[in-house]
Amino acid sequence: MTTSPTVSGSLRNRLVLTLIGGAAVLAVLLFLTVRSYAAKVAQQGQDDILGASVSSILDAAALRNGELEVDIPYAAFSMLSTPSDDRVFYAIYQDGEFLSGYEDLSLADGPIDGRWAFQTGLVRGERIRQVSASRTLVGLGRQTEIEVALGQTQDALSDTLDQISRNAAYLGIGFFLLTAALSFWVTTTTIGQLNKLTNSVTRRGPQDLSPFKKPVPKEMAPLVMSLNSLMGRLDQSLSQSEDFIAEAAHRVRTPLATVRSYAEATLHRVEREDNREALKAMVRAIDESSRAAGQLLDHAMITFRADHLEREEIDLVVLIRDLVQRLIPIAEMKELTLSLTGEPSVPYSGDPILIQNAVRNMIDNAMKYAPSDSTVEVMIIAHPEPQIQVRDAGPGFPPDEIDTLTRRFERGQNAAGTIGSGLGLTIAQDVATAHGGSLILKNRSKGGACVILSL
Amino acid sequence: MRNLIALVLLCVPFAGWADDWEDRLVFNESAEGPRLRVISSTDTVLFAPVIEGFVEENPFVSIEYLVSGTADINRRVRAMPEAFDVIISSAMDLQLKLANDGYALPIDDVPVPHWAQWHHSLFAFTSEPATIVINRTAFEGQPIPQTRQGLIEALRKRPEEFRGKVGTYDVRQSGLGYLFATQDARASETYWRLMEVMGGLDVRLYCCSGDMINDLADGSILVAYNVLGSYAAVRTEGKDALEVVLPSDFQTIMMRTAMVSKSTPEPKAAETLLRYIVAERSVADEETNPLPLLRLSDGDNGRETIGLDPALLTFLDGLKRTRFLSAWEDAVIQ
Numbered sequence: 001m002t003t004s005p006t007v008s009g010s011l012r013n014r015l016v017l018t019l020i021g022g023a024a025v026l027a028v029l030l031f032l033t034v035r036s037y038a039a040k041v042a043q044q045g046q047d048d049i050l051g052a053s054v055s056s057i058l059d060a061a062a063l064r065n066g067e068l069e070v071d072i073p074y075a076a077f078s079m080l081s082t083p084s085d086d087r088v089f090y091a092i093y094q095d096g097e098f099l100s101g102y103e104d105l106s107l108a109d110g111p112i113d114g115r116w117a118f119q120t121g122l123v124r125g126e127r128i129r130q131v132s133a134s135r136t137l138v139g140l141g142r143q144t145e146i147e148v149a150l151g152q153t154q155d156a157l158s159d160t161l162d163q164i165s166r167n168a169a170y171l172g173i174g175f176f177l178l179t180a181a182l183s184f185w186v187t188t189t190t191i192g193q194l195n196k197l198t199n200s201v202t203r204r205g206p207q208d209l210s211p212f213k214k215p216v217p218k219e220m221a222p223l224v225m226s227l228n229s230l231m232g233r234l235d236q237s238l239s240q241s242e243d244f245i246a247e248a249a250h251r252v253r254t255p256l257a258t259v260r261s262y263a264e265a266t267l268h269r270v271e272r273e274d275n276r277e278a279l280k281a282m283v284r285a286i287d288e289s290s291r292a293a294g295q296l297l298d299h300a301m302i303t304f305r306a307d308h309l310e311r312e313e314i315d316l317v318v319l320i321r322d323l324v325q326r327l328i329p330i331a332e333m334k335e336l337t338l339s340l341t342g343e344p345s346v347p348y349s350g351d352p353i354l355i356q357n358a359v360r361n362m363i364d365n366a367m368k369y370a371p372s373d374s375t376v377e378v379m380i381i382a383h384p385e386p387q388i389q390v391r392d393a394g395p396g397f398p399p400d401e402i403d404t405l406t407r408r409f410e411r412g413q414n415a416a417g418t419i420g421s422g423l424g425l426t427i428a429q430d431v432a433t434a435h436g437g438s439l440i441l442k443n444r445s446k447g448g449a450c451v452i453l454s455l
Numbered sequence: 456m457r458n459l460i461a462l463v464l465l466c467v468p469f470a471g472w473a474d475d476w477e478d479r480l481v482f483n484e485s486a487e488g489p490r491l492r493v494i495s496s497t498d499t500v501l502f503a504p505v506i507e508g509f510v511e512e513n514p515f516v517s518i519e520y521l522v523s524g525t526a527d528i529n530r531r532v533r534a535m536p537e538a539f540d541v542i543i544s545s546a547m548d549l550q551l552k553l554a555n556d557g558y559a560l561p562i563d564d565v566p567v568p569h570w571a572q573w574h575h576s577l578f579a580f581t582s583e584p585a586t587i588v589i590n591r592t593a594f595e596g597q598p599i600p601q602t603r604q605g606l607i608e609a610l611r612k613r614p615e616e617f618r619g620k621v622g623t624y625d626v627r628q629s630g631l632g633y634l635f636a637t638q639d640a641r642a643s644e645t646y647w648r649l650m651e652v653m654g655g656l657d658v659r660l661y662c663c664s665g666d667m668i669n670d671l672a673d674g675s676i677l678v679a680y681n682v683l684g685s686y687a688a689v690r691t692e693g694k695d696a697l698e699v700v701l702p703s704d705f706q707t708i709m710m711r712t713a714m715v716s717k718s719t720p721e722p723k724a725a726e727t728l729l730r731y732i733v734a735e736r737s738v739a740d741e742e743t744n745p746l747p748l749l750r751l752s753d754g755d756n757g758r759e760t761i762g763l764d765p766a767l768l769t770f771l772d773g774l775k776r777t778r779f780l781s782a783w784e785d786a787v788i789q
Contacts, residue, residue, distance in 0.1 A: 069774065069778060070774045070775070071774075071775060072769050072772050072774075072775050073769070074641060074766050074769050076769065077764075077765040077766045077767075077768050077769050078764060078766035078769075080765050081762075081765055083569075084574075085572075085574035085575070085763075085764075086765075087574060087765075088765040090768075090772075099773075099774065100772055100773040100774045101772065101773075102556075124556075125557075126557075155574075
């Protein structure tokens with residue numbers, strides 16, 4: 001009987017969760033990286049234009065007759081035109097004194113980066129990016145410094161960033177979905193290998209203990225190897241015990257025969273009635289023991305043959321008729337009639353020795369329980385599948401034990417007083433299973449048992 | 456302090472601080488709802504159909520329509536932004552600077568092309584070329600000049616006939632005149648030569664298109680340069696004496712713009728009016744409406760129309776303006 005293993009967690013779920021979690025983290029990282037990189041590039045773009053614009057204003061400054069003139073080029077502000085119509089602020093200072101433009105735009109006090117100083121700040125309630133630059137003019141013995149601050153709102157920049165963020169988000173989500181699908185697929189494929197192995201273990205016949213030969217992934221090789229080695233050991237110990245039983249039965253049977261012949265010889269010489277009874281009981285007990293030993297041998301033989309089933313073309317009718325004829329003398333000794341009916345010829349491919357053995361056990365069983373002067377019927381049917389039925393007029397099977405009677409050494413409750421080992425039906429069942437068929441136990445409606453060997 | 460002086464200098468035309476308007480008219484005076492104060496450089500007669508159409512649709516709103524010069528509008532709005540709800544002006548540069556300086560209320564989803572609006576706060580609704588208007592009597596039997604170069608040659612040929620009889624904007628007073636002058640100067644050197652020629656002929660300087668056309672019609676002057684086409688077109692109807700010339704060398708096309716004041720007490724009604732003005736311009740029948748529509752095709756709009764972009768701030772810079780005005784005075788006032 002299989003006991004359910006203790007389950008703790010699922011390999012599949014763990015794999016999927018790890019992969020999807022990893023994908024989510026990567027997608028978020030991707031999004032953040034793209035976004036921050038884009039922000040940097042976009043800001044760089046705005047800074048470049050602001051820098052160019054402020055340079056062109058500074059270039060347009062000149063000292064004329066000692067007076068500072070700043071002829072702002074039209075292009076200086078024209079190049080600041082953006083799709084979002086960003087607001088522009090500027091201020092021109094001479095030697096630190098305000099000259100023109102927006103007085104509330106002060107010079108950047110950030111570090112001068114090369115020629116330009118950039119900073120971000122608030123002017124008139126708007127967030128602006130601001131550049132400051134200066135230039136020293138020399139003319140007519142006079143030196144003056146002109147400083148220009150130029151600021152621009154960041155509407156276009158944030159529009160661009162929004163758009164890039166959106167695209168980066170789509171990219172991240174797409175990446176995540178793709179990876180998630182991929183991880184499902186990968187997990188399913190990986191677990192599929194395990195399922196395949198499980199299937200091939202489950203599909204095996206009960207006697208099949210041969211090693212697994214199908215290729216498996218490298219990682220599963222150790223598992224299959226230990227499985228194979230376990231089955232090897234199992235097979236070995238099983239065959240050892242079968243050998244042992246067979247050997248034991250064989251060794252017991254010969255001395256039993258000797259004891260029986262001595263007991264019979266003694267029975268003829270003994271005249272006292274109670275001694276005769278004791279000897280008769282002794283002979284019966286010896287019969288039972290040797291029969292059990294014989295069945296144990298049969299069983300071991302059948303187990304071996306069933307494992308290495310060799311099928312040959314036979315006619316079931318010929319096979320069973322031969323058997324029935326051999327058994328007729330025994331039946332007559334018990335005052336029973338043995339009849340064979342059914343199809344004239346049923347060709348079948350199977351092991352004749354096993355089938356004969358199984359049917360003999362079935363007939364033995366029937367004869368044991370059949371009352372005197374009754375008939376044991378043997379019937380062969382070809383359709384829908386080849387069947388051999390053995391019926392008797394005995395007491396039938398106890399209905400509550402009908403399912404367990406085919407187990408080894410299991411005997412019906414009504415078997416007391418009848419010679420038997422409890423192996424007969426087990427042998428028949430094993431033979432049926434080895435041929436891919438089954439053994440069915442039934443009680444006849446008119447009374448009596450019916451055993452069907454279905455092949 | 457310096458800033459204030461610069462500001463005052465920038466707004467040379469003194470209409471005075473008192474409420475002496477060029478024109479003042481209240482539409483739908485009896486309405487119980489909000490009263491919108493619209494300050495505009497467009498003559499009432501030109502803009503009345505639009506306002507009348509609006510109050511017909513919105514009978515609860517009354518509108519006080521105040522007309523002043525472009526530079527004066529700029530000065531008044533900066534001094535008292537809360538006194539006006541909608542600001543309409545033909546001086547695109549001053550309007551853009553107002554918007555840039557934060558005097559305009561941003562309005563989203565106004566159905567105008569991108570090039571006809573700035574920062575969702577300034578919206579163009581007409582496009583009007585600067586023209587040369589000529590009194591035909593001066594050119595009887597002679598070809599009427601079609602370019603600035605042609606005009607220069609005509610003026611040089613008969614200096615005595617034209618002495619004291621040519622007119623143009625006084626760019627020191629008129630915001631629109633300053634815009635046209637700076638854009639002309641950007642476009643071609645011809646502008647400066649024309650100014651020198653006109654200066655040599657004792658050019659008469661005007662604050663507004665209207666006055667110039669009046670003098671043209673009665674023969675006080677014979678040639679006016681950079682007159683607003685729409686005003687001239689209104690006059691030519693019935694007065695065959697005037698010929699409006701769209702210069703074929705290059706044109707300067709201005710877009711009339713409107714904005715809602717940021718400190719308006721009636722933002723909702725003001726926004727409704729602005730949307731009406733802009734929408735009205737896009738669908739109105741040109742026959743019934745004296746103001747020319749916005750040219751909606753982007754193609755021929757390219758170079759000629761003055762762009763609504765921060766470059767308009769350039770010539771409003773104090774230093775730049777001083778420089779330009781001194782060059783202009785050198786040419787015109789001799």
